[in-house]
Amino acid sequence: MMPLLMMLSIFMLLRGHNLPGGGFIGGLLAASAIILQIVAFGPKTAQRILPVNYLLLAAFGIFFGAIWGLPALFAGLPYMQAFWLPEPIPGVGKIGTPVLFDVGVYFTVIGVTTKIALLLVEEPTIFPLPTMKSAPVEHEEGA
Amino acid sequence: MLYPLVLIALVAAPVALLARFPGRERIAWGLALIPLSIFGLTLALAGPVWEGGQVSERIAWVSALGLDLSFTLDGLSLLFALIISGIGTLIVGYAGHYLGADSGLGRFLAYLMLFMGAMLGLVLAGNVLTMFVFWELTSVTSYLLIGYKHDYADARRGALHSLLVTGGGGLALLVGLLLLGQAAGSYELSDILAAGDLLRAHALYPAAVILILLGCFTKSAQIPFHFWLPGAMQAPTPASAFLHSATMVKAGVYLMARLSPALGGTALWDVTLAVVGGATMTFAAIVAMRQFDLKAMLAYTTISMLGALTMQIGLGGKYGAEGVATNILAHALYKSALFMLAGVIDHECGTRDLRRLGGLRAYMPQTMVVTALALLSFGGIPVMFGFVAKELMLEAALETELGATMSLLAVAAIAITAVAYLVTGWRLFSSTFLGQRSLAAMQQHVTDPALGMLIGPGVPAVLSLLIPLAFLGPISGLIEPASVAIYGKPIEVKLALWHGVNPALLVSLSAIVIGFGLARFGEHLANLRGWPAWSRGDMIFDRLIERTLAGATALTRAIQEGRLRRYILITAVTMLIFVGVPFLSFGLGSIRLDLDPQLQFYEILAAALIPIGVIATIKARTRLGAIISVGMVGAMVALLFVLFSAPDLALTQLLIEVLSTVFLLLVFSVLPVRFESFSEAWVRRRDAIVATVMGVLMGSLVLATATNDAFAPLAPFFLENSLEQGKGTNVVNVILVDFRGFDTLGEITVLFIALLGIYGLLRLRQGKGDATPERVTATEPAAEPVDTKR
Structure with a gap:
C-alpha cells in the first residue's frame, strides 16, 4: 500500500495546479500513508522503512517554501512574485516558483502530521504496554 | 550626505571587536580615528549651518506610512553631533587604557560605536519617527553598556532599571509623537516646527505634550524618574562619561529644545519645564553634596545640570535659548572630564570612595591640575567656561516672561545650586588630593596614569579654560545657530566674559562667596543625619517591579489554569464579546434568508445529517461512539463540498477526517471506554449555552458574509x-x-x-x-x- 499511496500523493501534489490536488492534499495523503504504517506495524518499523526526521522535514518545508519567494526580490519585484519556466517538463508539468512553494507546503504538512502521530504513539503515558510489547517482537524478527 | 555620519559609526561597531587582542591601548586610539573622522566630516558638511541655513536629505523607506529616513543638520544638531563625535573620540582612546587589562574591551567598544551611531541618528533625524527609532536604539545600547559587567548583580539591576524607565518613557514618547504628527499633518520636523500655532490650538495638544514630556523626563532623569541615573553608574567609567553625562541623558533635553519653538509658549509647557527642571536641579545638587562615591557624586550633579537645562527651556526667551546651548557644551566638556578623572583615580587607587582617598597631590600632580581645571568650570568660577554658561542661566531666570514669582524662584534655585556645586567640588577635590595620605594611595604605588589616559580628560578640561579666554568668537558662531533653532527666531549671540556689573554677576559672586564659606563644613553637611527616604527612588521602583511581576503571575494563574475546557471557555467568551457584540450592532442587517429554488432532496439529506451527527456526539455514552458520530459530521460536510463542486475542499476534508479519527483513537485509547460526568449540572448547562451561542454566531457570520452585497465578490x-x-x-x-x-x-x-x-x-x-x-x-x-x- 505504502508505495502506491506515496505515488498517489506525489501525483496529487503535481497535478494540483490544474486539477484538484496540491501541496496540502498531497501532504495529507502521504502522511496518511505513513500513519497507516505506524498503526499497522508500530512506530519502530515505520521509522526503519522511512528513516526521516519529521521535525526537520517540517522545518525544511517552510524553508524550502520561503526561499522560492526570494527570486522576485532579486528582480526588484514584491516578495513571492511568480516565475515560470517557459516550457512544461514532460511528465511533471509546468514548473514555476509557485509549484516549488507548493512542494514546501507538501513537506511541511507531511512533517507536522506524521510527527504529531509519532509523538502520540511514542508517548509512554499513552501507550505503556505497546512499547514494552514491541521490543520483544523486534527481537524475534531479528532472530 | 548626512547619513554616512550615522552609518560610519554603526558599520564600525564590528571593527571595534579588534580591540579584544593585546596592544589594546594602541588599537583603541586607532579606533578613535573613526569618531574623529565623523567629527571632521560633520565640520566639512556644516558649511551652510554657519550662515544660518541647514542641510537636509531624505531616503525613501516606508513611504506609505510617512516613514522616510530623513536627516537634517541645523545649528542644534551640529552642536550635538560635534559633542558626540568629539567627546566620543577621547572616550574611545581613554577606554583602551581604562579597560586595557580586559579582553572584553572589543565588545565594549562595539557597543559604544553602536551607541554613537544611534545618538548621531537621533540628533540628525529630520523626521520624528526616524528620531524615535534611534531614540530606542540609544536605550538598548545603553542597557548593554551599563550591564557590561554582567556577572555583577548591581550592574544587571542598574541596566534593567535604566532600560525599564527609559523604555517605558519611550512608549509614552512614541504615542506623543504620533499625536503630534496627527495634529501637524506630517511627521517631518520642519513641518511640525512650522505648524506651531496650529499645534498649540489643537485638541490633542495637552495629551501630546504630556506624553512627549514623559519620554523626555525619563530619558533625561528628571524628578521623579531620576533614580535610574545613579544606578547606571555601574557601567564602566568610559560609558558613564560618554552616555550618562555628555550625550544620552541629554537626548531628552535635545528633544525638548528641538520642539520648544512649536510646543512652547503655553503655560503647560513652560511652567512644567521650569518647575520640574528647577526642582530637579536643586534637589539633585543638594543630594550630590552628600555623596561619598565619586561617581555617585558626579551622577547627581549631572541630574542637577539636566534639570537646569530643562528649566532654561521652560524659562524661554533669548537668554534661555542661549543658556541651553552654552550650558550643553560647557557641561559636556567639564563633566566628561570629571567622569574620566574619576575613572583615572579609581583605576590607580582601586577605590572611588572619598573616605578611603586622600593626599594624592604628592602622587598624581598632573591629575590634580586637570581635575582642578574641570572643577573650576563646574563650580562656575570666573574666566572658566562654566562661568559664562552660568551667567546666561541667571540672565534667563531674570529675563523670563513667566512672571516675577517664577523669576525670583528660579534665581534662588540657581543660587542654591551654585553654592551646592561649590561645596561638592571642594569636597571632591579636598578629600581626594589634599589631607592625609590614604592607605589606598600608599599601598598601591599610585602614580599619574599614562599620558594617553590623561589626554581624555585633559582636552575638555583645558578647553574649559581656553574657550572663554581665546575662542569665544568661534564658539559664539557655533552657539548662535543652535540658539536660533531652540528659540525659533533669529537672534544674535555674542558670548562674553564681562557683561559689566549686572544683577546676574552679583548673584553669581555672592553664591561663590557663600559657597566657599560653606565648603569648610562640607564633611559635616555630608554626614548630617535624617535624610528623607524618598530620595531612594530605586528602592520604590524595585518594589514596583516585584508587584507587577506578582500581578502578572496571578493573572496567568487565573487564566491558564491548565484545563482544556477552561481555555476553550475563555476563548469562546472572549470571541463572543469582541466579535458577537459588533456583529449584533452592525452586521445583522446584511443577513438574507432566501431558499435556493433548485434545492435537491439529497442536498437536504446531507445537510440534515450534520446536526443529527452533532447531537449523537453529545449524547454518545462511549468514546468510540462519539468519535464515529464526529466522523459522520465530517463526512457529510465533505459530501456537501462535493455536491457544491468543491473537490479540493472535499478531498482535504476527507483526509483531515481520516487523520483526526486516527489521532482521536490514539489519545482516547488510554481513557475509559465510557464517559463519566464529573462536572456539576450548572457547569454543563453554562457550557451548553456558550457553545450554542457560539455556533449561532459563527453560522450567522458565514451567512452574512455569503449574502452581503456591500463588497464586490472576489471570485x-x-x-x-x-x-x-x-x-x-x-x-x-x-x-x-x-x-x-x-x-x-x-x-x-x-x-x-x-x-x-x-x-x-x-x-x-x-x-x-x-x-x-x-x-x-x-x-x-x-x-x-x-x-x-x-
Whole structure:
C-alpha cells in the first residue's frame, strides 16, 4: 500500500495546479500513508522503512517554501512574485516558483502530521504496554 | 550626505571587536580615528549651518506610512553631533587604557560605536519617527553598556532599571509623537516646527505634550524618574562619561529644545519645564553634596545640570535659548572630564570612595591640575567656561516672561545650586588630593596614569579654560545657530566674559562667596543625619517591579489554569464579546434568508445529517461512539463540498477526517471506554449555552458574509486571472500558492509552531517527570477526593 499511496500523493501534489490536488492534499495523503504504517506495524518499523526526521522535514518545508519567494526580490519585484519556466517538463508539468512553494507546503504538512502521530504513539503515558510489547517482537524478527 | 555620519559609526561597531587582542591601548586610539573622522566630516558638511541655513536629505523607506529616513543638520544638531563625535573620540582612546587589562574591551567598544551611531541618528533625524527609532536604539545600547559587567548583580539591576524607565518613557514618547504628527499633518520636523500655532490650538495638544514630556523626563532623569541615573553608574567609567553625562541623558533635553519653538509658549509647557527642571536641579545638587562615591557624586550633579537645562527651556526667551546651548557644551566638556578623572583615580587607587582617598597631590600632580581645571568650570568660577554658561542661566531666570514669582524662584534655585556645586567640588577635590595620605594611595604605588589616559580628560578640561579666554568668537558662531533653532527666531549671540556689573554677576559672586564659606563644613553637611527616604527612588521602583511581576503571575494563574475546557471557555467568551457584540450592532442587517429554488432532496439529506451527527456526539455514552458520530459530521460536510463542486475542499476534508479519527483513537485509547460526568449540572448547562451561542454566531457570520452585497465578490477576479497570471486552471490551488502565497507561508509556519508546542508538551515533560507545575495542578483535584473517602 505504502508505495502506491506515496505515488498517489506525489501525483496529487503535481497535478494540483490544474486539477484538484496540491501541496496540502498531497501532504495529507502521504502522511496518511505513513500513519497507516505506524498503526499497522508500530512506530519502530515505520521509522526503519522511512528513516526521516519529521521535525526537520517540517522545518525544511517552510524553508524550502520561503526561499522560492526570494527570486522576485532579486528582480526588484514584491516578495513571492511568480516565475515560470517557459516550457512544461514532460511528465511533471509546468514548473514555476509557485509549484516549488507548493512542494514546501507538501513537506511541511507531511512533517507536522506524521510527527504529531509519532509523538502520540511514542508517548509512554499513552501507550505503556505497546512499547514494552514491541521490543520483544523486534527481537524475534531479528532472530 | 548626512547619513554616512550615522552609518560610519554603526558599520564600525564590528571593527571595534579588534580591540579584544593585546596592544589594546594602541588599537583603541586607532579606533578613535573613526569618531574623529565623523567629527571632521560633520565640520566639512556644516558649511551652510554657519550662515544660518541647514542641510537636509531624505531616503525613501516606508513611504506609505510617512516613514522616510530623513536627516537634517541645523545649528542644534551640529552642536550635538560635534559633542558626540568629539567627546566620543577621547572616550574611545581613554577606554583602551581604562579597560586595557580586559579582553572584553572589543565588545565594549562595539557597543559604544553602536551607541554613537544611534545618538548621531537621533540628533540628525529630520523626521520624528526616524528620531524615535534611534531614540530606542540609544536605550538598548545603553542597557548593554551599563550591564557590561554582567556577572555583577548591581550592574544587571542598574541596566534593567535604566532600560525599564527609559523604555517605558519611550512608549509614552512614541504615542506623543504620533499625536503630534496627527495634529501637524506630517511627521517631518520642519513641518511640525512650522505648524506651531496650529499645534498649540489643537485638541490633542495637552495629551501630546504630556506624553512627549514623559519620554523626555525619563530619558533625561528628571524628578521623579531620576533614580535610574545613579544606578547606571555601574557601567564602566568610559560609558558613564560618554552616555550618562555628555550625550544620552541629554537626548531628552535635545528633544525638548528641538520642539520648544512649536510646543512652547503655553503655560503647560513652560511652567512644567521650569518647575520640574528647577526642582530637579536643586534637589539633585543638594543630594550630590552628600555623596561619598565619586561617581555617585558626579551622577547627581549631572541630574542637577539636566534639570537646569530643562528649566532654561521652560524659562524661554533669548537668554534661555542661549543658556541651553552654552550650558550643553560647557557641561559636556567639564563633566566628561570629571567622569574620566574619576575613572583615572579609581583605576590607580582601586577605590572611588572619598573616605578611603586622600593626599594624592604628592602622587598624581598632573591629575590634580586637570581635575582642578574641570572643577573650576563646574563650580562656575570666573574666566572658566562654566562661568559664562552660568551667567546666561541667571540672565534667563531674570529675563523670563513667566512672571516675577517664577523669576525670583528660579534665581534662588540657581543660587542654591551654585553654592551646592561649590561645596561638592571642594569636597571632591579636598578629600581626594589634599589631607592625609590614604592607605589606598600608599599601598598601591599610585602614580599619574599614562599620558594617553590623561589626554581624555585633559582636552575638555583645558578647553574649559581656553574657550572663554581665546575662542569665544568661534564658539559664539557655533552657539548662535543652535540658539536660533531652540528659540525659533533669529537672534544674535555674542558670548562674553564681562557683561559689566549686572544683577546676574552679583548673584553669581555672592553664591561663590557663600559657597566657599560653606565648603569648610562640607564633611559635616555630608554626614548630617535624617535624610528623607524618598530620595531612594530605586528602592520604590524595585518594589514596583516585584508587584507587577506578582500581578502578572496571578493573572496567568487565573487564566491558564491548565484545563482544556477552561481555555476553550475563555476563548469562546472572549470571541463572543469582541466579535458577537459588533456583529449584533452592525452586521445583522446584511443577513438574507432566501431558499435556493433548485434545492435537491439529497442536498437536504446531507445537510440534515450534520446536526443529527452533532447531537449523537453529545449524547454518545462511549468514546468510540462519539468519535464515529464526529466522523459522520465530517463526512457529510465533505459530501456537501462535493455536491457544491468543491473537490479540493472535499478531498482535504476527507483526509483531515481520516487523520483526526486516527489521532482521536490514539489519545482516547488510554481513557475509559465510557464517559463519566464529573462536572456539576450548572457547569454543563453554562457550557451548553456558550457553545450554542457560539455556533449561532459563527453560522450567522458565514451567512452574512455569503449574502452581503456591500463588497464586490472576489471570485470573478480569481476565475479570470487564474490561468493568465497564475498559469493554472485549479483556481483554489492557484489562490493558495500564488495569489495568497504569503498567507499560505504564514499558515504552514503556524502548523509548524503547533507541532513544536505538541512536541514540547509531550516530550520535554518526560525528563522532569512529575516535578512540572502542570502535572502537579492536574493531579491535585484528583488526589483530594481520595483523601476524604479515607
